Amino acid sequence: xGYAYDDQNIFAKILRGDIPNSTVLETEHTxxxxxxxxxxxxxxxxxxxxxYVSYDHFAAEASDAEIIDYTRAIAxxxxxxxVSIDGNDGFRLIxxxxxxxxxxxxxxxxxxxGGRRMGRMVQPAG
Ligand code: AMP
Numbered sequence: 661x662g663y664a665y666d667d668q669n670i671f672a673k674i675l676r677g678d679i680p681n682s683t684v685l686e687t688e689h690t691x692x693x694x695x696x697x698x699x700x701x702x703x704x705x706x707x708x709x710x711x712y713v714s715y716d717h718f719a720a721e722a723s724d725a726e727i728i729d730y731t732r733a734i735a736x737x738x739x740x741x742x743v744s745i746d747g748n749d750g751f752r753l754i755x756x757x758x759x760x761x762x763x764x765x766x767x768x769x770x771x772x773x774g775g776r777r778m779g780r781m782v783q784p785a786g
Contacts, residue, residue, distance in 0.1 A: 663712070663713045663714070663716075663717040663720075663721070664713070665711040665712070665713050665717075665766070665767075666766055667711065669765055669766050669767050670765055670767075671705075671707050671765050671767035671769065672711070672767055674691070674693070674707075675691065675707070675709055681693040681694075682694040684704050684737055684740065684741070685706075685733060685736060685737050685740065687729050687732075687733050688709075688725075688729055689708055689709050689710065689725065689726045689729040689730060689733075690706060690707070690708055690709065690729050690730045690733035691706075691707050691709060692704050692705065692706040692707075692733060692734075692737045692772075693705055695771065699771075699773060700773040700774060700775050700776055700778065701774070701775025701776055702741045702742075702743050702751070702772065702773065702774040702775040703771065703772070703773055704737050704741060704771075704772045705769045705770070705771060705772075706730070706733060706734050706737060706769060706770050706772065707767055707768060707769045708722065708726055708730050708768055710722060710726055711767075712767070712768045713757075713766050713767065713768060714755075714757035714758065714761075714763065714766075714768055715755045715757055715768055715770075716757065717768065718730070718768050734753070734770060734772065737772055738751055738772060738774070741772065741774065741775075742774075743772070743774030743775065748774075749774070750774065751772055751773060751774035752771075752772075752773045752774070752778045752781075753770050753771070753772060753773075754770065754771040754773065755768070755769065755770045755771070
């Protein structure tokens with residue numbers, strides 16, 4: 661068992677600088693960039709720079725410094741994008757994992773979605 665990380669995934673290539681991205685925020689351990697197919701007026705992906713497949717992998721194996729940096733960076737992007745509930749209308753945070761989570765890119769990412777009402781949390785299975 662264990663978490664197998666594939667370093668050929670597209671976000672690993674973004675982190676290596678092999679393909680471009682539209683960066684919103686970069687910190688010591690975290691990169692936030694715009695989703696290439698935005699589903700809402702604000703659609704930002706936030707990824708740790710470390711090689712973690714999913715949220716559970718990250719929570720189990722990342723250092724405290726990485727976890728603190730990542731958690732705070734997500735909130736900072738919400739603030740920067742004007743979707744924080746501290747004075748704004750809010751957002752949805754999604755992190756898909758594995759087959760049932762319908763995760764396409766096997767590098768941990770959260771989607772920050774905002775700028776409109778997001779509708780129902782879970783759609784019928786597709
Ligand atoms: P998920 O299904 O949660 O793994 O979501 C993967 C997300 O990555 C999708 O919303 C894609 O639109 C997005 N995506 C794929 N390639 C890129 C890229 N090169 N730059 C930005 N976003 C991307």
